[in-house]
Amino acid sequence: MPEHFNLQEAVCLPDSAYGCRERLATLQSEITSIRIQIATTDIRRQTEKKTLDAAWFHRAKTALRLKQQELAQVTARLAGLTDRPHGSKRDAFKDALIEVVRAQFDDEQWAGLVTRARSLSETQAKQHG
Numbered sequence: 001m002p003e004h005f006n007l008q009e010a011v012c013l014p015d016s017a018y019g020c021r022e023r024l025a026t027l028q029s030e031i032t033s034i035r036i037q038i039a040t041t042d043i044r045r046q047t048e049k050k051t052l053d054a055a056w057f058h059r060a061k062t063a064l065r066l067k068q069q070e071l072a073q074v075t076a077r078l079a080g081l082t083d084r085p086h087g088s089k090r091d092a093f094k095d096a097l098i099e100v101v102r103a104q105f106d107d108e109q110w111a112g113l114v115t116r117a118r119s120l121s122e123t124q125a126k127q128h129g
Contacts, residue, residue, distance in 0.1 A: 011070050013077045020078035027071045034064045 014020045038060050045052060102110060 011073060013074060017078055017081045020074050020081065023074050024071065024078065027067055027074065031064060031067045031071065034060060034067065038064070 014023050038057070041053075041056070041060075101113070105113065
């Protein structure tokens with residue numbers, strides 16, 4: 001691997017929070033699998049009193065490190081996707097809808113709509129959890 005190798009160039013990060021969560025689950029499984037392979041190989045090596053296969057061990061540790069780096073990148077990507085206050089198309093649509101509806105009503109009517117929406121939101125929150 002060249003010195004200038006950049007993991008971001010090799011890793012295609014998911015575009016959605018759902019995609020990030022799926023990739024995180026896969027990476028965690030792969031990391032666990034590599035760790036188990038390293039541990040079982042080492043135990044087998046010790047019980048059979050053999051020497052370490054340095055090339056295999058180096059490849060396994062490199063694979064583990066790359067998976068961990070990708071895990072960190074996907075975690076950061078997920079945080080970026082979920083931390084944005086208006087990051088989704090749905091949020092943008094809601095903002096536009098509020099703007100259109102707000103323009104159609106006077107202050108008293110708007111206050112009534114907001115009160116009804118809050119009430120509905122509280123009712124739904126109680127029903128869901």
